[in-house]
Amino acid sequence: MATVTFSADLGGDGKTYTDDADPDTGLDGVGYIERFVPALAGSVAMAAYAKSRALDAKAFAEDCQSLRNATKTDRQAAASSAGASSGSAQAAENSRRAAGVYAQLAQAASSGQRxxxxxxxxxxxxxxxxxxxxxxxxxxxxxxxxxxxxxVQVTSDGVNIIYHDDSLNSLTDGSGDIKETASSTVFAAEYTQAVGTAYAGIGIPSFDELIPYLQQTQARFYPEIKGYRSANDIDAMVSSVIDAELSTLCCWQSFNHDDLVRVRQLDPACEVGFLISGASLATLQSHADRASQYLPSSLLIRRSTIASNPSIVRYARDRGVDVGVWTLYTASEREQMQQLGVKRLMCDLPIGHGDA
Incomplete structure (x- = not known):
């Protein structure tokens, strides 16, 4: 029997329909006459809801891009002595606008906390x-x-930016390795995925631009330490979180576990996440033993590695170390990990929420 529910959370009427002759929900027999049009109406309502949320997301993106452009202007104004005072006034106005935008985002985000x-x-x-x-x-x-x-990684002039790859070439219309490229060039680059779409012009943000949103929402966040010029750059990354009073919401993660030792020395309040790809059970246990020396900490492990070594979940937790998984794409992968006791699920898509 096939069943469909038009969820009220997604704009539907909350009703469930089935393909049998059930007197309350069925579309077969007499039920077709009574329920077919309401079912179509539910589909239309949910489509309208999806369109509305897409327009909201577009509006948020436009607001964020506007603020990003204004911030770039402020940087240029601050660098010029002639325009320093006017730049300060504009920066104050941008801060006021940012507070309004992020307050809206925070309200939307609060409904997603589970x-x-x-x-x-x-x-x-x-x-x-x-x-x-x-x-x-x-x-x-x-x-x-x-x-x-x-x-998070660092440009040649010491600006913390949010970007994954080593080079601009792979994802944007810019070129050059991030840590060898000035922030002005990085901020001028546009994501190629956005070209020719409603989001044309969207580029790489700085870490500082995201921090007000994290403060407003109090959302937990997992910054991964990527490229940097020297270990001193890690200090600057961590300091930005400490200064924003967000340490207890932050889990710094890295495949270079020595980076996490430095993070722990700088900030005893944050969590550190030991990223692991392929590894034997003995190696995983060794990582868990090391992570237990830097609590609060977690092992963030590739899905296939956990699936091959499920006992690591209990081993790590017995030592006070939690376990998370990356990266999930489907509901079946999520179910597999939950059955193994993994509750931190890093996903590329919103694949639904279930009970613990």
Whole structure:
């Protein structure tokens, strides 16, 4: 028997329809006459709801892009002594506008907070949006995420930006390795995925641009340490979180576990996440033993590696170390990990929420 429910959360009327002759829900027999038109109406209502949310996301993206452009102007004004005073006044106005935009986003995000299983939006649900952009990172909570994951690295002039790859060439219309490229060039680049779409012009944000949203929503976040010039750059990344008073919401993650040791020395309040790809059970256990020395901490492990070594979940937790998984794409993958006891689920798509 096939069943469909027009969820009220998605704009439907909350009713369930079946393909049998059930006197209350069935579309077979007499039920076809009584329920076919309401079922179509439910489909239309949910489509209208989806369109409305898409327009909201577009509006948020436009607001964020406007603020990003204004921030770029402020940087230029601050660098010029002749325009310093006017730049300060404009910066104050931008801060006021930013507060309004982020307050709206925070209200939308609050409805997405849930207990139990933690859905972590990998790069802001990278397969549902343009990864690591303000559009993705400020809309994923309202789309079903509990937490936000993104990548942080440093430009040649020491600016923390949110971007995954080593080079601009792979994802944008720009060129050059990030840590060898000035921030002005990085901020001028446009994501090629956005070219020719309603989101044309969307580029790479700075970490500082996301922080007000994190403060407003109090959403948990997982920044991954990517490229940097020297270990001192890690200090600057961590300091930005400490200064924003967001340490207890932050889980710094890295494949270079020595980076996490440095993070722990700088900030005892944050969590550190040991990223792991392929590994034997003995190696996983060794990682868990090391992570237990830097609590609060977690192992963030590739899905196939957990599936091959399910006992690592209990081993790590017995030592006070939690376990998360990356990256999930389907409901069946999610179900598999939950059955193994993994509750931190890093996903590329909003694949639904279930009970713990």
């Amino acid at each position: 207990q139990g299983v933690e859905i972590i939006a990998h790069r802001g649900f990278r397969r549902a949006s343009i990864e690591n952009t303000l559009l993705a990172l400020t809309s994923c909570i309202a789309s079903g995420a509990d937490s936000i994951e993104f990548d």
